[in-house]
Amino acid sequence: MKRLGGQALIDGIIMTGKKCSAIVRRKSSGRIDVETREKYIVEPSGIEKVFLVRGIINFINIIRDSVWNLKLLTSCEKDDESRGFIKFISKNKVLTLLFSIIFLIFVFFVLPELIVFIIPSFKNIQLISGVKFLIRLLLVFAYIMSISSNEELSKVLRYHGAEHKVINCYESKSELSIENVKKSSRFHKRCGSNFIIYILICYLILFLIIPRYSFGINLFIELIIFPLVIGISYEILDYMERSDSVFSSLLFSISKLIQKFTTKEPKDDEIEISIIALKTSEGIKVKNTIKELFLIGRSILRDANIESYSLDARLIIEYCLRIIPTQVFTSEVEVSKEDENRYLDLINQRKNGKPIAYMIGKKEFYGIDFIVKEGVLIPRADTEILVDKVLEILNNSKNSLSICDLCSGSGAVGISIQKNNENVNCTYIDNYEIPIKVTEENIYMHDLKDRSYVVKSDLLEFFIKNGLELDGIVSNPPYIKSKDINTLMKDVRDYEPHEALDGGDDGLSYYRKICEQAKEVLVENGFIAFEIPYNKAFDIMYIMTSNNFVNIDIYKDISEHDRVIVGYYKSKIV
Structure with a gap:
């Protein structure tokens, strides 16, 4: 299974690729911050290749990374007192991990088992398994809907959609442009939402054949077989990605239903974040240097048969970046996407015939600069x-x-x-x-x-x-x-x-x-x-x-x- 994947934040994306983990976030000012973590992804070896076991190891890694990233997931520039508890636990990783495990056990295991245990009419094994499946499914939907109803938190779902779309675009070997990413599907076979659904389905099937005992014993059984369920779910996910069979298509159709709620169509600026995150994590160059951008502009004008192509490309980049001529030919400073887009827009105007003087608003004459x-x-x-x-x-x-x-x-x-x-x-x-x-x-x-x-x-x-x-x-x-x-x-x-x-x-x-x-x-x-x-x-x-x-x-x-x-x-x- 390919290891490229990501996690949505309120104001950005964490993308993990073959080079590193990239944390890309957009500040309220519009500035994009890129942070990398030296977390290289390598091909699995040894126990990580063992059937079923590899799924358990992968799940542990996901939980660990999610816990470690909790502060990033919940923080943004608009932090307020309502996030005080989350900010407190996110400072202590051990406490956070312990809290997450307890919360998961209570919501996913204790609560459904408690509900079916206290209702006397639930005696049939098949009925109980189905009810517990529905309870867990409803809890997942309740969580998703609570996020969707909050404008700030709903950004997470849009960034989740952006993450899927950019990975689909990349894996289809299309150019990573905003237009291409927008055309890509927001549903992905490796989505964590799929994993959750497969876990629920596995529990549903297993407890159709496991006898009912007391509340404590049944809860213990669920906890004991949880690693097995994780392993099986992972193998289903792996099979889904590798297979184009009718069965895998059916499973993916089911997972799409949940992804319709766990993802939303992203905005252009959110897609831009996802593109930068993927390129950074995969080691693909994200930004051009001043010198490289000048050479790109010069090449565009030369191909358009602009006679003064080199001079014009230099004057435009000097104007856009407010730099001196020597920096054009020597600087290795990277140019922001905003400045790069502005520069290329002016280059295209020049390519179409617009005089350079009208674009930069000045012209030298007799050794003097004049407004034009x-x-x-x-x-x-x-x-x-x-x-x-x-x-x-x-x-x-x-x-x-x-x-x-x-x-x-x-x-x-x-x-x-x-x-x-x-x-x-x-x-x-x-x-x-x-x-x-x-x-x-x-x-x-x-x-x-x-x-x-x-x-x-x-x-x-x-x-x-x-x-x-x-x-x-x-x-x-x-x-x-x-x-x-x-x-x-x-x-x-x-x-x-x-x-x-x-x-x-x-x-x-x-x-x-x-x-x-x-x-x-x-x-x-x-x-x-x-x-x-x-x-x-x-x-x-x-x-x-x-x-x-x-x-x-x-x-x-x-x-x-x-x-x-x-x-x-x-x-x-x-």
């Missing part, structure tokens, strides 16, 4: 060229300068400029609520509120209406052709705001409007700096020259693509 949310364009490294060129212009002046970050999005461009030049005042303009709020958050985070202004406006309308001037304009406007939006990469097309991408029919609508408006707000020789699509530099240069911009320069990115264009406004061109 859905509804705001994610800053790209290519745009850092725009910051470089504007800083070159501004650093040539020692005077305080006023610029505008137009179509600001997260505010990454303007803030990067201000962080690297203390003389710059910047007005951030966008026409949508989310970018406005995110820009304000980034300004506050980088302590630039004294030199920054945030305005909701349709491009430069705010400056035009208020007659305000600017020394320079920096902008990364939308420049994707409308018809090309649906051809973009999935993570851009499905997640980033189209209003920050769509530049009209030819992708140049914003450049035209900005250049026309800029003439009304820029000071003489004021500059305008754009990020541009790589194949539109000369088209945008034409737009700029048509609006009195001169000394126009085009700058390439590290891939040698046209990326930035800069020009200066002249009110009069000679």
Whole structure:
């Protein structure tokens, strides 16, 4: 007979497997505690293999373990004075064992024999045996129903059901997941409830042929043959597990009737406890380390053809666990199931195309971290060229300068400029609520509120209406052709705001409007700096020259693509 088995507690499970006994309990905070006892299960040898005797030895071991675990069985974080007696006896194992034996003898032997003895009408041996069987059966049911009626104690029955279901799932060689365990039966052939029923049936059959004597002699006979009954019941249990005969099926059907009352369908969190208990007791790895979890996430993203799979997996685990990069590659610390599930959920979101920046809520740009949310364009490294060129212009002046970050999005461009030049005042303009709020958050985070202004406006309308001037304009406007939006990469097309991408029919609508408006707000020789699509530099240069911009320069990115264009406004061109 396989030795894997368990015992239900009020707040968890004790599972005994080939490696150890695992005590797994859920605290009221939701935290899961795992305790192991070095109680290895080995194959029986010597007297433990002898027919009938092995059942008696097994029963003694069960009673011993149950008594030793009494404190665990009855204790939880909500202990109160009503458990005072149990807590007292559980501190003294000898007293507990003695009390358990006396209680068992009285309830199982003395009480049924006393009832049939004091009722004169009970004379027939068969009738007496049947009545005693019913009394004992009723006592078992009364005990079970008393547990079921108490919400706290009924958890024991749910954990009992979870124990059966996880063992059935494991022994059927199915993956130990909550869904698989839920599909498994809560009835098991090795259940202790079966053992009790077989004991009752054995007593019923034996006392159909044993003559009746006095109360004391009959009680003595019952006690004397109890080890034999235990041995026979164990052999029946062993036969039940090994056989698929009609007789064993009939016996299991009978035992199912009692298991319907001794087990209940468990909840998901109770199944989770049972899975951890079984894995721990069998020596199956329960938790992944930080390094192992990172490798799992990296593998998932690599198989999904995510180009930046390694970087993304690292950034997600750093975000989930609040750790530094070196810990990702070296740490052997185990990760809780809650954190692991959270990490894998984000990995699956990334696998399905969601940008990493939206998941972790930040993006590094120009060596600075920025808050990023859905509804705001994610800053790209290519745009850092725009910051470089504007800083070159501004650093040539020692005077305080006023610029505008137009179509600001997260505010990454303007803030990067201000962080690297203390003389710059910047007005951030966008026409949508989310970018406005995110820009304000980034300004506050980088302590630039004294030199920054945030305005909701349709491009430069705010400056035009208020007659305000600017020394320079920096902008990364939308420049994707409308018809090309649906051809973009999935993570851009499905997640980033189209209003920050769509530049009209030819992708140049914003450049035209900005250049026309800029003439009304820029000071003489004021500059305008754009990020541009790589194949539109000369088209945008034409737009700029048509609006009195001169000394126009085009700058390439590290891939040698046209990326930035800069020009200066002249009110009069000679």
